[in-house]
Amino acid sequence: MSVMYSSITKKIWMSLMGLFLMTFLVVHLGINLLLLFDPTRELFNVVAHFMGTNPIIQIFQWVLFAGFAIHIVLGITLQIQNWIARPKGYKVKASSEDSFFSKYMIHTGVIIMVFLGIHFANFFFKAKIFHSIPEFILNGVNTGMEDMGILVMELFQLPEYVVGYIIALLILGFHLDHAFQSAFQSLGLNHKKYTPFIKGLGHIYSIVITLGYIIIPLFIYFTK
C-alpha cells in the first residue's frame, strides 16, 4: 500500500508521525518523572489511572498506535526501496561529510521497535489485557487503582533490565538527534535563519529526553 505513494508523500507522513511521537515522548517522560518526587507512588498511579481510563485518552491511544504503525511501515518501505536503488555497493566505504546518525536510522529504528514490544509486554499488556497488576494500597486503604508504580520499581531493581533500558534509550536518543531536524527538512521547513536553531533544538531535545528517561531507572536502582 505504502509503495504506491510518492517518495515525498511518504517522507511527509514519516515526519508528521515522527513529530507526533516526539510530543508523546515528552508527555510520557513527564509522567515517569513523577516517580522521582513521590515515594508513595500516589502521583504516578493517579496519572497512570487517568491515562488508562479517561475516555478521550482511550480514543487518542489508538491515534498514537496508528502513528507508530504508519511511522514503522513507512520507515521499512523507504529503506527497502533505498536498498533496491543501489543493488551493488562501493568497494570503498563512503566518507562524505554527512549527518552521522542519519546513516543508521533503520538500525536504531528496529532496535527501538523491539524495545517498544518489550515495553508493551511489561506494562501495557499486563494492564490492559492480562489485568495482572496489583491494586494500589495507600496507607492501608485500597484505592481501587492499579499499582503501575510498583511494576516500574520492581523492574528497575533488576540490573539487566536497567542496563537494557539505558542502552535502548541511548539508541532512541541517537534516532531523535537526526529525526528532529530531518522532520523539518522533509516538511520543507528550511530557512537560512531558523534551520541552525532547529538543529540546535534537536540536539537539546534528544539529550534532554534521553537523560530524562535514563535518570529514572538509575535513581530507583541506586536508592532502593
Next chain:
Amino acid sequence: MDLKLKIWRQTGPDAEGKFIHYPVHNISKDASFLEMMDILNEELVANGEEPVAFDHDCREGICGMCSLYINGHPHGPDDSITTCQLHMRKFKDGETIVIEPWRAKPFPIIKDLMVDRSAFDLIIQAGGYVSINTGGVPDANAIPIKKENADLAMDAAACIGCGACVAACKNASAMLFVSAKVSQFALLPQGKVEAKRRVEKMVAIMDDLGFGNCTNTYACEAECPKDISVANIARMNREFFVAKIS
C-alpha cells in the same frame, strides 16, 4: 609520482566486472586526474590492451560529463570540483587509488567506469523547462524579480547534472538534482506558471526510474561539485506538498 590504481573493469552492461590493479609511474603532480587516466590508457593501448572507458568532455568543470567515484568520494577527495578539475597533487606518492563507477540502479554501467545517466534526461523531459510556444523574446527587465530570488535561482541552475549527488547518497536518491531543477524555475515568475505540474511530474518520473528516497543525510550537498544546497530539497518538498493539496 608513482601510484597504484585499482580500477573497476566491466566489458559491457551485463558482463561481470572486477577490479584490476594498474601501477602508473612518473605522473606529474601537476597533471589532472583525467590526464593521469589518459597516460594509463596510452600505456594500455601501447601494450595491446583495452583502454579504460570513462566519461569526459569539456574538462573544465562545466559540462557534467565526467564522473568517477575515487577513494570513497564522487569526483575525488577535493571539495566543489569535478573529476576533470582534480589534480594529482591531492594524492600522495605511492598511494593506492580505488576508482569505481557511479553505483545506482537507474545509472546502469555501459562499460568500465561509464554509466548511462539518461535517467536525468527523462526527469528533465518530464517538466524541467518553461513552455513558451509563441511570440518573440520578452525583455529580460520587463518582469521585476527580487535580487535574492534571482541569486537563489542562479545557484540552483549551477547544477550540471553530473549525478554525484546520486553517487554520494547512501540511498542513491536524486533529490538534490531534481530539487535544483525544480527550484531554478519555482523561484522565478516565468517558472511559477507551470510549477504545480512540473514538480508532480518530475517527482513521479524520479520515483518510477528507481532512485532511492531522501533520508536527509546531506552527503549530496557535501559532494556536489557545484555546491547545490539541500535547501533546494526542502523547497521541492514544499512545492510538492502545495501542489498535492491545491
